[in-house]
Amino acid sequence: MKIGFVIACDEEIEAHLKYFEKLKTIQVENMTFYKGKYAKHTIFLCKSGPCEINAGVFTQAMISHFKPDIIINSGTCGSFEEKCKVCDTLIVDNATFWDIKKGFIGEITYSCDEKLKDFALSLDKKLKPGKLVTGNSFVGTAALKKKLIKDFGANCCDMEGVAVVYTCQKNNVPCFLIKCISDSGNEEEFDKNFKKASAKVAKVTFNCIEKLTRKVLR
Numbered sequence: 001m002k003i004g005f006v007i008a009c010d011e012e013i014e015a016h017l018k019y020f021e022k023l024k025t026i027q028v029e030n031m032t033f034y035k036g037k038y039a040k041h042t043i044f045l046c047k048s049g050p051c052e053i054n055a056g057v058f059t060q061a062m063i064s065h066f067k068p069d070i071i072i073n074s075g076t077c078g079s080f081e082e083k084c085k086v087c088d089t090l091i092v093d094n095a096t097f098w099d100i101k102k103g104f105i106g107e108i109t110y111s112c113d114e115k116l117k118d119f120a121l122s123l124d125k126k127l128k129p130g131k132l133v134t135g136n137s138f139v140g141t142a143a144l145k146k147k148l149i150k151d152f153g154a155n156c157c158d159m160e161g162v163a164v165v166y167t168c169q170k171n172n173v174p175c176f177l178i179k180c181i182s183d184s185g186n187e188e189e190f191d192k193n194f195k196k197a198s199a200k201v202a203k204v205t206f207n208c209i210e211k212l213t214r215k216v217l218r
C-alpha cells in the first residue's frame with residue numbers, strides 16, 4: 001500500500017522519519033518530499049508548514065504526484081477538555097474550518113474515513129475520538145476556546161487538519177487524522193511538550209500502519 005503523510009512542523013517530521021527504511025528525498029517543484037519503506041508499505045511524507053493553505057497545497061501535490069492509497073495527517077493539537085491530557089492521542093472523527101463562514105466553500109465540517117478511523121481506534125483502548133477545529137491562528141484565549149466548544153462541540157484544535165480532509169475528499173482519497181495533545185491553549189505549555197507529543201503521535205501512527213492492510217478499506 002502507498003501511504004502519504006502530510007505533517008506540519010520540523011519536530012513532527014523528525015519524529016516520523018526515524019521509522020523510515022530506505023529513506024530518500026524527492027524534489028517536486030519547490031516542494032520537498034521523503035520516500036521510504038515501513039512494514040511493506042511505501043511511505044511518502046512532506047512538511048506542509050503551518051496553516052490551512054499550506055496543508056491544502058501539499059496534500060494536493062502529494063495526491064497528484066504520488067497517488068497514495070490513503071493520506072494521514074499526523075501531528076499535535078491543542079486540547080479543549082480537562083480529560084484530554086498532554087500526550088493523549090486522538091483519532092479524529094470530523095474536522096471543521098472554524099475561521100471560514102459556512103456557505104463560502106459549501107460545508108465547513110468534513111468527516112474522516114470511517115473504516116480507517118474505526119480501525120485505528122480498535123487497536124488501542126487508550127486512543128480517544130476527537131472532534132477537531134482548524135484555523136489559521138493559535139487558539140490561546142479562554143474566550144475563543146469557549147466559543148469553539150459551544151459552536152462546534154470540539155474537543156481539540158490545530159491549524160492544518162481539516163484542509164487535509166477537505167482536499168482528500170475532493171480527490172476521493174481516504175484519509176484520517178491522528179493527533180496528540182501538546183497543550184491546552186497555552187504557548188509555554190506547547191513549547192514545553194511539543195517534542196514529546198510529536199514522538200508519541202509518531203509511535204502511535206506507525207503502530208497503526210504496521211497492522212494496516214487493504215482489507216481495512218474494503
